[in-house]
Amino acid sequence: MTYHELDEMDQKILNLIADNARIPFLEVARECGVSGAAIHQRVQKLINLGIIKGSEFIIDPEKIGYETCAYIGIYLNSPSNHQAVVEELQKIPEVVECYYTTGEYDLFIKVYARNNHDLLNLIHEKLQPLGLARSETLVSFKQAFRKRLPVPITKKEEKEEKGEEKEN
Amino acid sequence: MTYHELDEMDQKILNLIADNARIPFLEVARECGVSGAAIHQRVQKLINLGIIKGSEFIIDPEKIGYETCAYIGIYLNSPSNHQAVVEELQKIPEVVECYYTTGEYDLFIKVYARNNHDLLNLIHEKLQPLGLARSETLVSFKQAFRKRLPVPITKKEEKEEKGEEKEN
């Protein structure tokens, strides 16, 4: 099994804190009908399990001067070299996400740039030298929306049906 | 000007809180050499300006049962209808991001699914019925990295060179 079983309270906690990282844990505690210490311990457990990977304030890229967002599909000259390329990509501040994908591209990245001109510059000056055979750029001219994945709610009965064992 | 001028302290605050939403403001205050009230007021200002759009705990999608991540480029039957399609897409829990893009596609979305089978299901059962002419799917089989965009640091001298006005 690739993920730990979360009970209903864990799921409720995650859904409460996921889009408000500053919510007081005592408020979460009241919602869940337990003590603040219990929430504290469970959140700690979720962090230790790697389910919670951190917290962040969401900053609007446009408002700090990044007007252009783009996705770039990358073909490498020597695909065997991908590890080194990924390390170099990680050092470029404008590259915020990087994926290994099936089929089409060797790598697929998300980048921000101050404007379209800087994007072209970024591609020519910083990306091409890494050993790209070719790349395809998809410029977003507007983000329609962004939201978070809901934490699925597993009802207790469903867990029992799946054969939840006592020795967990 | 599309973005507000941030002074060095605003930038420092953003860089401090951006990847730790739970950091005590008093700690930020100590780092910045000002009082807690000053940080409180500045963060409030940044929220009011829309520079800070909220906060969140980062939850590992794999750990809550979403093993497949994919990007899908969408061609619509009637592109004039995009507004309605976007609204429908927003209702689908698995669709977490949606962009209007230049060129190639009418829409470009990011989705999560429990597995590859569910992804196919999602495309056939939920996406196709919205009126897609065609779609191209790019499955990520691993995220190499993800990081945040750094808040650019504008030195005071640079701002003066740019002609910062007193009446701001």
Next chain:
DNA sequence: GGTGAAATCCAATTCTA
């Protein structure tokens, strides 16, 4: 796993400058 109390620390407001 959870509780409750204690000690420490913080958030948020108000007032002053």
Next chain:
DNA sequence: TAGAATTGGATTTCACC
């Protein structure tokens, strides 16, 4: 805008269940 002071809460730990 910043600082100081205040106060009501929040965080965290720990002994106990």
